Amino acid sequence: MMKYVFGVLALIAIVASVVIAILKKQEPKERELTQKHFEHYKKKVHRNCNSEEFEEFFAFLKKYPGGYVKRQKGEIVKREYTGREKGDLKGIFYNVIFSNPNISVEDKEEFRIFIVSKGVNGCDERPDYETRDSKLRNRNDNKDEYERKEIGNQGEETVREVLNRLKEKGYLVINGPVLLYDGVKREYDHIVIGENGVFSLETKAFGVSKDGKNKASLFIDKGDKWTLRKNGANRELKSPTLQILSERDHLKNILYNAKEKIEVKPVLVLSNSKLYLKKNIKLDYDVIFVKKLEEYILSAELNRIIPEEQRLIAEILDEHRINA
Numbered sequence: 001m002m003k004y005v006f007g008v009l010a011l012i013a014i015v016a017s018v019v020i021a022i023l024k025k026q027e028p029k030e031r032e033l034t035q036k037h038f039e040h041y042k043k044k045v046h047r048n049c050n051s052e053e054f055e056e057f058f059a060f061l062k063k064y065p066g067g068y069v070k071r072q073k074g075e076i077v078k079r080e081y082t083g084r085e086k087g088d089l090k091g092i093f094y095n096v097i098f099s100n101p102n103i104s105v106e107d108k109e110e111f112r113i114f115i116v117s118k119g120v121n122g123c124d125e126r127p128d129y130e131t132r133d134s135k136l137r138n139r140n141d142n143k144d145e146y147e148r149k150e151i152g153n154q155g156e157e158t159v160r161e162v163l164n165r166l167k168e169k170g171y172l173v174i175n176g177p178v179l180l181y182d183g184v185k186r187e188y189d190h191i192v193i194g195e196n197g198v199f200s201l202e203t204k205a206f207g208v209s210k211d212g213k214n215k216a217s218l219f220i221d222k223g224d225k226w227t228l229r230k231n232g233a234n235r236e237l238k239s240p241t242l243q244i245l246s247e248r249d250h251l252k253n254i255l256y257n258a259k260e261k262i263e264v265k266p267v268l269v270l271s272n273s274k275l276y277l278k279k280n281i282k283l284d285y286d287v288i289f290v291k292k293l294e295e296y297i298l299s300a301e302l303n304r305i306i307p308e309e310q311r312l313i314a315e316i317l318d319e320h321r322i323n324a
Helices: 002-026 035-042 051-063 083-097 105-117 140-167 241-254 290-299 307-320
Strands: 068-072 075-080 172-175 178-181 184-187 190-194 197-204 216-221 225-230 233-237 264-270 275-279 286-289
Touching: 035 051, 035 083, 051 105, 083 105, 140 172, 140 190, 140 290, 172 307, 178 241, 178 307, 184 241, 190 307, 197 241, 197 290, 241 264, 241 307, 264 290, 275 286, 286 290
Parallel strands: 197 264, 216 275, 264 286
Antiparallel strands: 068 075, 172 190, 178 184, 190 197, 216 225, 225 233
16 A cells, blocks of 8 residues: 555656646746847937836846857856947937936936946946036037947948858857957957958948938048048048058957967948948058948958867957957
8 A cells, every 4th residue: 555655656746847847848938138139228218218218228228238248168157238338328328318307317327327337437426417517418519429329330230230141151250349458458340250361340331321311422532531522512531541450450469379470351341331432542451331241251361260260369359358
């Protein structure tokens, strides 16, 4: 009789364990929050957003671990906000939340403290929300800068879509790293590592407008003079040459010990598909429209880099990276 009882109990235990295992499999896994979610929720806050829209965005941020993911042996060992995300949050705070009458002072201050805890610089001191500092009250320059940054971010997103296709073909892609070497810090839009070389990409959205009217002409003339012509008016642009070549040399110095005589190819990527380009001088870097970028990188012949060396290069860059 006792044997029968023990047998029944054992059978019940086995059945229970099977049921529990099945139920666990059926439990929905918590959705992993990615940079796409960040971009989606970021659009919920605007200059006239209401408190509900703000609270929805803030609730997301409190759950979002950041877009930078560091793995070791396939396991996530670090998650935090990227430098770009931190810049977005700073811009949102000063250009959207600070002046918004629909958001309470308490919520504004809670948001500020939160983003500071995530590593956002330049927000350490509590603003005078009640009287509005005169410098912040007249925010036309800040508004223009914020909108230009938003346009630039959209251009980088377009480039990222292309680079995602390269990832599928075995390339290593690093987006938005800030690298420190020999006391010098440089911020890169994208670094691409493949069996045919290392590419440093700088993205520019020349001529892009928020209204979608992006038709424009870019002239690059002697003396490294850059002129943008749009709506019948000319505007002189700051040449990106010094920035692009400085990033190239900085990256070469970092990778000096990774592979003998490694070549870093600097590339300026134009994200505006409606831009007409007239280049009247020879530059020390290539200028490529984003629609041609994938073909350009696949066909380039720089260094031959075997997979082990590609991984070594990525590890070295990670060691010098100071942002998420």
